[in-house]
Amino acid sequence: MRLIILDDTAAVADWAARFVLQRVTEFAPSAERRFVLGLPTGGTPLGMYKRLIQFYKEGRISFKYVTTFNMDEYVGLPRDHPESYHYYMWNEFFKHIDIEPSQAHVLDGNAPNLVDECTRFEKLIKEAGGVNLFIGGIGPDGHIAFNEPGSSLVSRTRAKTLAYDTLEANKRFFGNDISKVPRQALTVGVGTVMDAKEVMILITGSHKALALAKAVEEGVNHMWTVSAFQQHPQALFVCDEDATLELRVKTVKYFKALSDEHQKMIASASVTQQHVLH
Numbered sequence: 001m002r003l004i005i006l007d008d009t010a011a012v013a014d015w016a017a018r019f020v021l022q023r024v025t026e027f028a029p030s031a032e033r034r035f036v037l038g039l040p041t042g043g044t045p046l047g048m049y050k051r052l053i054q055f056y057k058e059g060r061i062s063f064k065y066v067t068t069f070n071m072d073e074y075v076g077l078p079r080d081h082p083e084s085y086h087y088y089m090w091n092e093f094f095k096h097i098d099i100e101p102s103q104a105h106v107l108d109g110n111a112p113n114l115v116d117e118c119t120r121f122e123k124l125i126k127e128a129g130g131v132n133l134f135i136g137g138i139g140p141d142g143h144i145a146f147n148e149p150g151s152s153l154v155s156r157t158r159a160k161t162l163a164y165d166t167l168e169a170n171k172r173f174f175g176n177d178i179s180k181v182p183r184q185a186l187t188v189g190v191g192t193v194m195d196a197k198e199v200m201i202l203i204t205g206s207h208k209a210l211a212l213a214k215a216v217e218e219g220v221n222h223m224w225t226v227s228a229f230q231q232h233p234q235a236l237f238v239c240d241e242d243a244t245l246e247l248r249v250k251t252v253k254y255f256k257a258l259s260d261e262h263q264k265m266i267a268s269a270s271v272t273q274q275h276v277l278h
């Protein structure tokens, strides 16, 4: 696991977008060999999506041969509700790029049979050859996607009842009225994300500092589900300074020193030769 510590949210957005650009470019996707990307919603990745749209408009990246799978979706929220993740993904990202709409998969929280919908999603991921890069975000309670505290760390895509902390954290999107936040969501499992070849988790803000400390400095713990990624062979946590507030100085210094080495390596390598050290 690597921890990349950057100054602020803008730097995290830029770094994450460049990382996607680099991974897609070096993969050189084609009709026969698509790049499979897992995607998050929420406030944190918005800046990354903006940068990627900019890269697309500048002709630096194409999503024509990219297949995407979103992490989660609320249950029972109409698809055209401004807070549905379908609506978010279409408006914040998909409509601005050249992705094939049929290749942009978001769980259907209005499916008549939610169990079948989750099974179908897992099957689609498998048929796509697995996820090359899963990008994730976390809640202040350390949940990844909607894998609330106490979730199984080998879980697959399924329906979850949201924890109170999540309802609290997400009420800002529903006019600050907690009663308007859907109580259930469909979410990829921790195991689903763990199966990805590479995972990049974006963590910004002091309200996520405790979760980051639990994820990085303490053991793997199903009460902080993002901690499972300590055991992923290619996991990156990309955070801002504010998110490091609960980390030990020693931890921050160690990972910053690694990043400095990495930056030097990038400076002396061509784009196609860049690899993140683990």
Ligand SMILES: N[C@@H]1[C@@H](O)[C@H](O)[C@@H](COP(=O)(O)O)O[C@@H]1O
Pocket: 040, 041, 042, 043, 044, 045, 071, 072, 136, 137, 138, 139, 144, 145, 146, 166, 170
């Ligand atoms: N289920 C979503 C997560 O997938 C997301 O990562 C998290 C963080 O959102 P934000 O980036 O707005 O803090 O919010 C929700 O709980």
